Amino acid sequence: METVETLIRQYEQKRKECDKLISRTDSQLSTIQKARLGETDPCYHELSKERALLHTQRRAYDYFVSDLYRLL
16 A cells, blocks of 8 residues: 555656646746737747647546545
């Protein structure tokens, strides 16, 4: 059981790190939109892709941690 609890802590930490990256990406996207560059800025598309990947990664962490809790 200790191993499961350790994995849960590790993945909860990874999820928090992912949340920070999502927040930073959202901030960068907001800055681009406020500058009225929006979708014409090539960085906007790259950041949008990165944000989508981060959200997918976070959901994967959520599912994994949820499954680990079921093992307890």
